[in-house]
Amino acid sequence: MSTPPSTSTSTSTPPIVERLLVGDRRALARVVTLVENNAPEARHILAQLHAHGGRAHIVGVTGSPGAGKSTLVTGLARELRRRDQRVGIVAVDPTSPFTGGAILGDRIRMQELAGDPGVFIRSMASRGSLGGLAAATREVVRALDAARYDTIIIETVGAGQAEVEIVRAAQTVVVVVVPGMGDDIQAIKAGILEIADIFVVNKADRPGADQTAAELRMLLSLAEDRRERPWRVPILKTVAASGQGVPELADKLAAHRDFLGASGQLADRSGRQARSEVLALLNQALLARVAATVGAEEWERLIEDVVARRADPYSAADQIARRIGLTPSSAAR
Numbered sequence: 650m651s652t653p654p655s656t657s658t659s660t661s662t663p664p665i666v667e668r669l670l671v672g673d674r675r676a677l678a679r680v681v682t683l684v685e686n687n688a689p690e691a692r693h694i695l696a697q698l699h700a701h702g703g704r705a706h707i708v709g710v711t712g713s714p715g716a717g718k719s720t721l722v723t724g725l726a727r728e729l730r731r732r733d734q735r736v737g738i739v740a741v742d743p744t745s746p747f748t749g750g751a752i753l754g755d756r757i758r759m760q761e762l763a764g765d766p767g768v769f770i771r772s773m774a775s776r777g778s779l780g781g782l783a784a785a786t787r788e789v790v791r792a793l794d795a796a797r798y799d800t801i802i803i804e805t806v807g808a809g810q811a812e813v814e815i816v817r818a819a820q821t822v823v824v825v826v827v828p829g830m831g832d833d834i835q836a837i838k839a840g841i842l843e844i845a846d847i848f849v850v851n852k853a854d855r856p857g858a859d860q861t862a863a864e865l866r867m868l869l870s871l872a873e874d875r876r877e878r879p880w881r882v883p884i885l886k887t888v889a890a891s892g893q894g895v896p897e898l899a900d901k902l903a904a905h906r907d908f909l910g911a912s913g914q915l916a917d918r919s920g921r922q923a924r925s926e927v928l929a930l931l932n933q934a935l936l937a938r939v940a941a942t943v944g945a946e947e948w949e950r951l952i953e954d955v956v957a958r959r960a961d962p963y964s965a966a967d968q969i970a971r972r973i974g975l976t977p978s979s980a981a982r
Contacts, residue, residue: 663690666697669796674769677796681771684788695788702794703919705737706906709819711805711841716825717851721889721898722804723759728892728899729800730767737793737801738762738770739786769793787818787926800902816844817925820918821905823847823898826865828857842868845882847901853886853894862886880908938973 668676680698683691710718710725719740726736738759762768771789786803793801805815815822824845848869850862865884883901887894909915943951951968954960967977 662697663694666694669698669792670701672796674766677769677792680792681789684785684792685773687785691788695791698791698795702791705790705794705798706800706902707790707794707803707818707820708800708902709803709805709815709822710825711815711822711844712825712849713827716827717889718804718825719759721825721849721851721887721895722802723762724887724889724892724895725802725898725902726759726762726768728895730765732899734799735767735797736769737790737796737798738768738804739789739793739801740770740772740804741774741786741806769796769798787922790818817922820909820915821846821902823849823902825849825851826861827852828855828861846880846905847898848882848884849894849898850884850886851889854888854891858886879912879914880905935973939969942973943969 665676665679669680680691680694683694710722712718722738722740726738729736740759759770762770773786773789790801790803803815803819822844824841824847826848828850848865850858850865852858862884869882869884885894885898885901887898889895906915909918951960951965955962955965970977
């Protein structure tokens, strides 16, 4: 099997990478575990996998808790399998307050897919990550992409406005709302409106579904008046529990992927995601350097001084910057 050129500084390919690339599910599961545990070898493995990706359609599914996202994702995966696609699902669960691990509600609900060799499901704990995404989500998506899954679905923790983080990980964003939840519309007014490529009114057999769809349509028309959008965001009604409307959702996902490719926006989004990931890695390296230089006790003293007004946050940050060899931000201004 020919291997695409890699920009990694190492030319050796670990056996686990070779097994993953030929579809070994156990190798994939092992890589995902290494990523989640931040194992030392994970970084080298991910660097090797990067050159083998770029094929999958990465779909983010987000919305308020109780909107039926997991049921919708399960139905969507089933529909995509009928279309001969291999599907990866990364379900970002809330963190257990007792163990720090994922509360495996999503995997319980998706149990019917577990026996399908064409579906790979992984639940990940958010562990306090902002934006509804676990810190390792993008790395797991990279592994699934290299393992040649056609569609990778990221289901995020329902966290309201902070869900805009999904834009940095997904190519197509599906925002799920349900009738009778005014908070959904308020959150959309507050900023989620602009991240949606597709809106889904789930549980559309409930009263008020038509009204919710009409409100979304009005909000979208106002947004389009302010800024022309080449992609007209569709509003679909589904009943995920019965499968109603799910094939139409799969059709719209395919249409949006085609649109992104034809318009050049797929490359634009890939560039935005790459910039975001490189900056995130730099931020991790910077924080690791700070932690290695400034001990926990000294850190706490600095914070206490800022809280007690004995020091200001700018001076505290500049002090740390000097310690790690950076130019203080105040001096740069």
